[in-house]
Amino acid sequence: MPRHTYNTGRQVRLRHNMNKENLPEPPKHLSTQEFRDHGHALIDWIADYWERVEELPVTSQIAPGTIRDQLPAKAPEFGEPFQNLIEDLDSIVMPGITHWQHPSWFAFFPANASPPSVLAELVSAGLGVQGMLWSTSPAATEIESHVLDWLVDLLALPSSWKTTEQGGGVLQMSASDSTLTALVVARHKAAQQGIDPSSMVAYASTQTHSSIQKGANVAGYGHIRLIEVNEEQGMRSDALSVAIDQDRADGLNPVFVAATVGTTGTTGVDPIRAVGEICQEQDLWLHIDAAYAGNAMICPEFRFHQDGLDLADSYTFNPHKWLMVNFDCSVFYVADRAPLIDCLSILPPYLKNEASESGAVIDYRDWHVPLGRRFRALKLWWVIRSYGADGLRSMIRYHVALTQELASRLDTDPRFEIVAPHPFALVCFRCTESDEATSRLINAVSDTGNVAWTGSELDGRPMIRVSIGQRATEQRHVEGLWDLIDELA
Numbered sequence: 217m218p219r220h221t222y223n224t225g226r227q228v229r230l231r232h233n234m235n236k237e238n239l240p241e242p243p244k245h246l247s248t249q250e251f252r253d254h255g256h257a258l259i260d261w262i263a264d265y266w267e268r269v270e271e272l273p274v275t276s277q278i279a280p281g282t283i284r285d286q287l288p289a290k291a292p293e294f295g296e297p298f299q300n301l302i303e304d305l306d307s308i309v310m311p312g313i314t315h316w317q318h319p320s321w322f323a324f325f326p327a328n329a330s331p332p333s334v335l336a337e338l339v340s341a342g343l344g345v346q347g348m349l350w351s352t353s354p355a356a357t358e359i360e361s362h363v364l365d366w367l368v369d370l371l372a373l374p375s376s377w378k379t380t381e382q383g384g385g386v387l388q389m390s391a392s393d394s395t396l397t398a399l400v401v402a403r404h405k406a407a408q409q410g411i412d413p414s415s416m417v418a419y420a421s422t423q424t425h426s427s428i429q430k431g432a433n434v435a436g437y438g439h440i441r442l443i444e445v446n447e448e449q450g451m452r453s454d455a456l457s458v459a460i461d462q463d464r465a466d467g468l469n470p471v472f473v474a475a476t477v478g479t480t481g482t483t484g485v486d487p488i489r490a491v492g493e494i495c496q497e498q499d500l501w502l503h504i505d506a507a508y509a510g511n512a513m514i515c516p517e518f519r520f521h522q523d524g525l526d527l528a529d530s531y532t533f534n535p536h537k538w539l540m541v542n543f544d545c546s547v548f549y550v551a552d553r554a555p556l557i558d559c560l561s562i563l564p565p566y567l568k569n570e571a572s573e574s575g576a577v578i579d580y581r582d583w584h585v586p587l588g589r590r591f592r593a594l595k596l597w598w599v600i601r602s603y604g605a606d607g608l609r610s611m612i613r614y615h616v617a618l619t620q621e622l623a624s625r626l627d628t629d630p631r632f633e634i635v636a637p638h639p640f641a642l643v644c645f646r647c648t649e650s651d652e653a654t655s656r657l658i659n660a661v662s663d664t665g666n667v668a669w670t671g672s673e674l675d676g677r678p679m680i681r682v683s684i685g686q687r688a689t690e691q692r693h694v695e696g697l698w699d700l701i702d703e704l705a
Contacts, residue, residue, distance in 0.1 A: 244295075246298075250298075254298045255338075257298075257302060258302070261302060261305065262334065266317065266688075269315050269317055269318050269319075269688075270318065270319055270320075270688070272310075272315055272318065273315075273665035273666075274314070274315050274318045274320055274321060274665060274666065274667055274668040275314045275315075275662070275665060275668050276311065276312050276313060276314050277311070277665065278311050278312055282311070282312065283308060283309075283311075283312040286307075286308050287308070314668070315668075316329075316686075317329055317686065317687070317688070318668070318686065318688075319686055319688040319689045319690065319693045320666060320667040320668065320689070320693050320696065320697065321667075321668050321686045321689070322667055322668060322669040322670075322682045322683055322684060322697060323668040323669050323670045323681075323683065324670055324681075324683060325480070325508050325537050325538070325642075325683050325685065326537055326538055326683065326685035326686050326687075327536060327537065327542075327543055328536070328537075328538070328539075328540050328541070328542065328685070328686065328687045329542040329543075329687075330540040330541070330542070330599060330602075330603075330687055331602075332540075332595070332598040332599050332601075332602035332603075333540060333541045333542045333595040333598065333599050334542055334595075335598070336594045336595035336597070336598040336599070337542060337594075337595050339594060340590060340591040340592070340594050340595065343591060345590065345591040346588055346589070346590075347360075347580065347589050347590070347591055348579070348580070348581040348587050348588055348589055349569065349579045349580075349581060350577035350578060350579055351569045351570075351577075353591070354577075356591045356593065356594075357577065357578055357579075357580060359593045359594065359597055360386070360387055360580065360592070360593035361379040361384070361385075361578055362379075363593055363596055363597045363600065364379065364384070364385030364386070364387070364547060364549075364593075365378045365379055365380060365385070366600065367385070367547065368385070368549075370514050370600075370605055371510065371513040371514055371519075371533075372513060372516070372519050372522075373513075373522075373525060373531070373549065374525055374526050374528075374551065376551060377531070377549045377550070377551060379578060382551070382552050382553070382554075383549060383550050383551045383552055383553055384549070384550060384553045384578070384583075385547055385548065385549045385550075386547075386548050386580055386583040386584060387545060387546065387547060387548075387589075387592045387593060387596070388532075388546045388547075388548050388584050389544040389546060390534065390544060390546045391425070391427065391505060391507035391532045391533070391534050391546050392425075392427035392430070392431065393546060393548075393584065393585070394530075394532035394546050394547075394548035395427055395428060395431045395474065395503060395505060395532060396427075396431040396434060396435065396585065397530075397548060397556075397560075397583075397584050397585060398472075398474075398501065398503040398529070398530040398532075398548075398550075399418065399431045399432055399434075399435040399437070399472060399503075400435050400559060400560075400585070401501075401530075401550075401555050401556050401559045401560070402471055402472045402501035402503075402529070403416060403435050403436060403437065403471065403472075404555070404558070404559035405501070405555050405559070406469065406471045411469045411471070412438075412469075413436045413437065413438060414438040415438055415439075415467070415468050415469045416436075416437045416438050416439070416468075416469050416470075416471045416472070417437065417438070417439040417440070417441060417460075417463050417468050417469065417470045417471060417472075418432040418437045418439070418440045418441070418471060418472040418473070418474070419440070419441045419442075419443055419456060419459065419460070419470065419472065419473045419474070419500075420440070420441075420442060420443065420451075420473070420474040420475075420476075421442065421443050421444075421445050421450070421451035421452075421475075421476065421479070421484075421486060422442045422443065422444060422445055423445050423449050423451075423476070423479040423480075423481050423482065423484050424442070424451075424474055424476050424479065424505070425476070425479070425480045425505060425507070428440075428474045428505070429442075432472075437471070437472070438468070439463070439468060441459050441463070443455050443456045443459060445484060448484060448485075448636075448637050449479060449481070449482045449484025449485075449636050449637065450484050450485050450486045450487055451475060451476075451486040451487065451491060453487055453490035453491050453494060456473070456491060456494060457494055460494070460498055460500075470498060470500055471500060471501060472500060472501045472503065473491060473494075473495050473500050473501070473502050473503070474503045474504075474505055475487075475488055475491045475492075475502065475503070475504055475505070475528075476504070476505045476506070477504060477505070477506040477509045477510060477521055477522055478506060478507070478508045478509025478510070478512075478521075478639075478640060480507075480508070481636075481644075481672060481674065481681075482635075482636035482637075482642070482644050482674065482681075483508065483509060483636075483637075483638065483639060483640050483642045484636065484637070485509070485521050485639065487524075488504065488522060488523060488524030488525060488527070488528070489523050489524030489527065490524070491524070492524045492526075492527025492528060493524075493527065495527065496527055501529045501530070502527060502528045502529050502530075503528070503529065503530045503531070503532075504522075504525065504528045504530070504531040504532070505532055506522070506531065506532065506533040507532060507533055507534045507537065507546070508533075508534065508537050508538060508640070508642075509521065509533075509639075509640050510522075510531075510532075510533025510534070510547075511533060511534070511535065511537060511538035511539045511612065512538070512612050512616070512640050512641075513533075514539070514605060514608050514609055514612060515609050515612050515613060518639070518640070521639065528551060529550065529551050529552070530548065530549065530550050530551070531548070531549045531550075532546060532547060532548045532549070533546070533547055534546045534547070535547060535596055535599070537685075538612065538615075538641075538685050539599065539608060540599050540603060540608065540611070540687060541595055541596050541599050542595065544592070545592050545595065545596055548583075548584070553583070556582070556583060557582045557583070560582050560583065560584065560585065561582040611687075612641075615641040615684050615685045615689070616640060616641050618641070618684050618689070618691060618694050619638060619640070619641040619642065619643055619682075619684045620638070621691075621694070622643055622682065622684070622694055622697070622698060623638050623643045625698060626643065626645050630648065631647060631648060631649065631705050632645050632646070632647060632648060632705070633645060633646060633647075633648050635674055635679050636674065641683065641684045641685050642681060642682065642683045642684075643681075643682050644672075644674065644679050644680065644681050644682075645679065645680055645682075646677065646678060646679045646680060647705060651677050651678050653705070654671075654677075654678045654679065654680065655671070655678050657680065657701070657704060657705050658671035658678070658680055660704040661697075661700050661701065661704055664700060666696070666700065667696070667697050667700065669681065669682055669683075669697075670683070682697070
C-alpha cells in the first residue's frame with residue numbers, strides 16, 4: 217500500500233506565513249460597542265411595541281403579496297446600516313403582523329411573550345449553544361433536567377416522571393413534535409415484537425388535535441381510528457374498547473391511544489383513568505396531549521381533570537401557550553425513558569465522548585427526533601423564577617375568571633347558546649337565531665379589526681371560540697369584546 221505523508225503543524229504554519237499575502241481580507245463584523253448600541257435600540261423598539269400594540273389593528277390588513285413586493289429582487293451586495301433594518305421593521309414588517317401579543321387577542325390559543333422569556337431568548341441566542349450532548353454544554357442539559365423536575369412537582373404529575381427517577385422530561389418545539397415522538401417510540405416498541413407497521417392502529421377522539429393524525433401518518437401507522445365523544449366532548453371509553461376489540465377481530469394490531477386534556481376545539485377533557493385502564497389491559501401506549509390545559513394544572517383546583525396520569529406512558533404540554541414562555545417551548549415527559557432512548561439513540565464516532573460513555577449524564581439528542589437543540593430551558597427557568605409559582609397561578613386564575621364572566625353573560629342572553637363545557641379559559645358559543653347569524657357575527661366582529669377570535673365548527677355547525685389568556689388582557693378588553701358582540705349580533 218502507498219504511504220501517505222502529511223504536513224506537520226510546523227510545515228503548515230510556514231506555508232501559511234509564506235502565503236499570507238494571498239489571503240483575502242478578514243470579514244467585517246459589528247464591534248462589541250456597535251452590538252451594544254444596536255441591542256439597546258432594539259430593546260427600546262420591542263418595549264415601545266408592547267406599549268403601543270393595543271392601538272394597532274389586531275390582525276394584518278394587507279393583501280397577499282404586499283410584503284414581498286416591497287423587498288428587492290436581489291440580496292444586497294454590501295452590508296447596510298443597522299438603522300435601515302430598524303426602520304424596515306416599522307415600514308415593511310409591522311403592516312404584515314397579526315398581533316398575538318395584543319390584549320384583544322382571543323383567537324386560537326394564547327402565545328405569550330413575557331419580558332423575562334424574551335430576555336432569556338436573547339441570552340440563549342447570544343451564547344449560541346448547541347446542546348445535543350451534555351458535553352457540548354453541561355449547563356443547558358442540567359438546567360433543563362432540573363427545571364422539568366420542578367414542573368413535575370408544580371403540576372402534581374407522577375413523581376416517577378422526574379429525571380432522577382425512571383422517566384424524565386425533555387423540551388421540544390411543539391406538542392406536535394412531542395406527539396410524533398411518542399408515536400415513533402410506540403411504533404418501534406411494537407415492531408420489536410414482530411408487529412408489521414401496516415397493521416398498527418392508533419386511536420384518538422374526533423376532537424383530538426389534527427397533529428395526532430398527521431403524526432400517525434408520518435410515523436407509518438397503517439390505520440387511525442377516531443372515537444366518538446360524549447356530550448361533554450370527551451372520548452367515550454366504551455366506544456374505544458369496542459373499536460379495539462373490532463380491530464383485533466379484523467386482524468389488526470392496536471398500538472397507540474392519544475387522550476386529550478383540553479382539546480383545541482372546545483377544551484374537552486377525555487376520561488384519562490378509564491382510557492388508561494383500557495390501555496393497560498390491552499397493552500397499548502397511552503399518550504396524553506395537554507398542550508393547552510396542562511398549564512392550568514399549576515393550580516390545584518384544576519388537577520382533577522388529569523386523574524389517571526399514573527397510567528400514561530407519555531405526556532406533553534406547552535408552556536409557550538399559557539405559562540408566559542415565548543414560542544417555542546413544549547414539554548414532553550415519559551414514564552420510562554428506556555424505550556425512548558432505545559428507539560432514538562444513534563451514536564456515530566464523532567459524537568462519542570467520555571461523559572456519555574460513563575452513563576452518568578443525559579444526552580438529550582437521544583430524547584427526540586432532531587439531533588440539534590437550542591438552550592430553550594433558559595427561558596422556562598427565568599419565567600418560573602421571575603413570576604414564581606404564585607404569580608403564574610394568579611395569571612391562570614385571572615384569565616379563567618374573565619372567561620367565566622363572559623360565559624355567564626352569554627348564558628343569560630337568549631340570543632346565544634354555549635355549546636360546550638368551559639372548564640378553563642375558552643368559551644364556545646353560537647347564535648340561537650340560525651347558523652347564518654353565527655357566521656355573520658364571526659365576520660362582523662372580525663371585520664372591525666378591534667379583536668381577533670376564531671370561527672370553527674362543532675357537530676357540523678358553525679360556532680365561535682373565545683380564548684382568553686394573553687399576558688396584557690384585562691377585564692376592560694373582555695368588556696370591549698362583549699360590547700361588539702352585543703352590538704353586532
